[in-house]
Amino acid sequence: MKELLELYFAFLRIGAVNFGGGYAMLPLLEEDLVKKKGWVTTDDLMDYFAIGQCTPGIIALNVSTFIGNKKKGIAGAVAATTGFLTCPVIFILVIAMCLTNFADLPIVQNAFAGIRVCVCVLILEAVMRLWKKAIVDKPAFVIYAVIFLLMAFGGVLPVKVPAAVLVVAAGIAGILIRGHREAVK
Amino acid sequence: MNKWLLLFLEFFKTGLFSVGGGLATLPFLYEISDKTGWFSHADIADMIAISESTPGAIGINMSTYAGYQTAGILGGIEASLALALPSFIVILVVAAFLDRFKENRYVESAFYGLRPASIAMISAAGLNVVKIAIINIPAFLEGYDLSKLIIWKGLILAVVLFAARRRLKLHPVFFIAVSAVIGIVFRFAGV
Numbered sequence: 458m459k460e461l462l463e464l465y466f467a468f469l470r471i472g473a474v475n476f477g478g479g480y481a482m483l484p485l486l487e488e489d490l491v492k493k494k495g496w497v498t499t500d501d502l503m504d505y506f507a508i509g510q511c512t513p514g515i516i517a518l519n520v521s522t523f524i525g526n527k528k529k530g531i532a533g534a535v536a537a538t539t540g541f542l543t544c545p546v547i548f549i550l551v552i553a554m555c556l557t558n559f560a561d562l563p564i565v566q567n568a569f570a571g572i573r574v575c576v577c578v579l580i581l582e583a584v585m586r587l588w589k590k591a592i593v594d595k596p597a598f599v600i601y602a603v604i605f606l607l608m609a610f611g612g613v614l615p616v617k618v619p620a621a622v623l624v625v626a627a628g629i630a631g632i633l634i635r636g637h638r639e640a641v642k
Numbered sequence: 643m644n645k646w647l648l649l650f651l652e653f654f655k656t657g658l659f660s661v662g663g664g665l666a667t668l669p670f671l672y673e674i675s676d677k678t679g680w681f682s683h684a685d686i687a688d689m690i691a692i693s694e695s696t697p698g699a700i701g702i703n704m705s706t707y708a709g710y711q712t713a714g715i716l717g718g719i720e721a722s723l724a725l726a727l728p729s730f731i732v733i734l735v736v737a738a739f740l741d742r743f744k745e746n747r748y749v750e751s752a753f754y755g756l757r758p759a760s761i762a763m764i765s766a767a768g769l770n771v772v773k774i775a776i777i778n779i780p781a782f783l784e785g786y787d788l789s790k791l792i793i794w795k796g797l798i799l800a801v802v803l804f805a806a807r808r809r810l811k812l813h814p815v816f817f818i819a820v821s822a823v824i825g826i827v828f829r830f831a832g833v
Contacts, residue, residue: 474815475697480767484814507756508736514657514729515699522733538730546722548696549706550715560692563833564826571825573775574796575818578803580768591757601758608766624759631755632748
């Protein structure tokens with residue numbers, strides 16, 4: 458029970474400050490769960506994000522479920538997922554009840570323009586840290602470059618390639634590249 | 643149909659079919675709006691702004707809001723849980739599969755390809771935030787004036803934060819809070 462509460466509150470904390478979407482969650486997870494608590498490894502996190510991208514639902518929730526499940530099975534998954542949901546749900550209920558023009562308030566707009574800069578820095582740091590672990594050789598870099606270009610500048614193409622398709626393609630590419638290497642040996 | 647059941651079904655469906663993050667829920671939200679009238683298209687636009695300025699993904703926020711409008715606080719909680727349930731079930735199944743096949747050569751090779759993909763998507767998401775916070779492409783395109791391409795306040799804060807993060811071993815939340823205060827004091831949004 459103590460462990461479940463610990464999981465719940467760990468994710469409650471992350472859910473309370475997770476501005477800027479699922480990927481902005483990564484630096485927080487690294488700080489709290491990899492470095493401080495040692496519940497998961499950085500490799501685990503990268504795998505969870507990749508899978509979360511091509512399974513249904515919101516990535517942040519997918520990752521919470523994964524980590525909770527790894528730590529304490531289904532009960533752990535429930536604790537982590539509900540923990541993550543708690544603060545966002547309370548925030549929106551409060552906003553819906555009293556502040557309909559919340560997002561138009563100058564103080565809110567200015568604060569969040571500042572927070573977005575911080576989110577850029579945190580994401581950049583996360584990418585730099587993960588780089589060595591994920592981009593282990595040239596073919597891995599090619600996979601990175603192709604997907605990054607398609608995701609970031611895919612708007613110029615006539616058809617938008619869904620992220621889930623790219624993730625599946627990257628998995629298949631991984632199997633083919635490794636398979637080819639073993640065949641050459 | 644009973645409104646509680648309908649609320650559950652609509653958001654369960656949204657959670658089940660929106661693959662790939664918060665904004666993927668948008669087409670489903672427009673559909674719910676047209677079908678049920680629980681919230682308007684303008685509400686969805688407002689919620690995008692609110693989602694950017696509160697923690698949590700837009701899908702969760704919209705389900706909470708719609709549930710609250712339809713059936714009060716309990717409705718908000720119900721719709722949010724309905725949205726979360728499909729991914730919850732799918733992830734448990736995937737996790738069980740992974741545990742069993744982790745040592746499998748094919749699964750391992752697939753992850754060799756998936757990890758760079760994961761970093762690429764994180765990089766692209768980061769670039770999207772940079773495009774709002776540090777560079778201003780619309781202002782640049784107005785007169786092709788390079789000095790207008792950069793949002794100087796944002797760039798300076800980013801450099802300071804980056805340097806500070808290397809020296810001060812403090813929790814990211816500390817830096818998020820400081821950035822909020824700096825944003826208010828120096829009017830980062832220009833209002």
